[in-house]
Amino acid sequence: MTAVDVMLPYYGDVEQMKAAARSVMAQHFKDWRLHVFDDGYPSPEPEQFFAGIDDPRVSYQKNEQNLGANGNYRKALAQAQAPFVVIMGADDIMLPNYLDVVVRSFEAHAQAVIVQPGVQVIDENGSAVMPLVDRVKKACAPRSVTPVVLSHEQLAASLLRANWTYFPSLAWRTETVQQIGFTEGLDVVQDLAMLLDVADRGGELVVDPELAFLYRRHSASDSSVRALDGRRFEEERRFFQRQSERFRARGWEKAARAANMHLMSRLNAGSLVFKALSSGQGASVQKLLKHVVG
The missing domain is CATH 3.90.550.10 (Spore Coat Polysaccharide Biosynthesis Protein SpsA; Chain A)
Incomplete structure (x- = not known):
């Protein structure tokens, strides 16, 4: 084989x-x-x-x-x-x-x-x-x-x-x-x-x-486009919530806390706010900020 x-x-x-x-x-x-x-x-x-x-x-x-x-x-x-x-x-x-x-x-x-x-x-x-x-x-x-x-x-x-x-x-x-x-x-x-x-x-x-x-x-990748218009982070937010619940039920508190914080995901959204503003995507800015503040 x-x-x-x-x-x-x-x-x-x-x-x-x-x-x-x-x-x-x-x-x-x-x-x-x-x-x-x-x-x-x-x-x-x-x-x-x-x-x-x-x-x-x-x-x-x-x-x-x-x-x-x-x-x-x-x-x-x-x-x-x-x-x-x-x-x-x-x-x-x-x-x-x-x-x-x-x-x-x-x-x-x-x-x-x-x-x-x-x-x-x-x-x-x-x-x-x-x-x-x-x-x-x-x-x-x-x-x-x-x-x-x-x-x-x-x-x-x-x-x-x-x-x-x-x-x-x-x-x-x-x-x-x-x-x-x-x-x-x-x-x-x-x-x-x-x-x-x-x-x-x-x-x-x-x-x-x-x-x-x-x-x-x-920059033309699908994930980059989804990130700038906020769709990436909508999916991520739902996903991390499910993982937090999953691992807390399993007794993995460190993993549950990391999922609940999803710090790098929030920082990634924050890094795109200025780019969204400069490109005139006001609706995306709101989505990005919503993800940043959790």
Whole structure:
């Protein structure tokens, strides 16, 4: 059986998607399969590109109808068969050592459900950047020159203070993540929801500091648009309330308090107030301020 399935739900920039696919095909670790799920992008170019790839490990399918981000991710996850799975962003880049790093971590930690390798953030042009949100992530993430293992309430509380992971860079144990799945109706915090479900089940997350992945951040992303108009924070506020109730009932007081405070989420909303004002989005300002004050 193939060791790792790399699932690539796609809708967007064709050239960046090609670069993402090529980065998978350039891995030093060879026991992988790449599955591309084109969510009806209105161009024949993706299909033409994959038709020209002579590698039985690469498959491409175009959805008959647009499923949306959540639906396409659920479809991709359901088709994973390898012991480990990566649900990669179609504009991100695996460095050639990526699969070596994550497979090594799974082999070293029998209870590991998730592996977070080292990540460098890049912009639209591929240049290394470190915007405020990523400086916060770096400050809140575990710091060590050797792999760190988190689980149970320690993992939940850490993630609820600030989600320092980069979802497209995560590798997962397939059986567990398929049991959990993507929660319908969540567009912004679906990754955090899955991570917290792993913590609730007692699964381990291994943080391996070795740089292995390039995560692309740009202003046109869906999460950025949702953040500026306030929709992101409406979803987050409801989500954190549910998590606070969930973990308090479980007796995880540190996790419940972190969810109730959702401090980094509030700071993120506050950082966008001036931008919303300057762009004339008065309605968004009210939504953002509502989230800031809780």
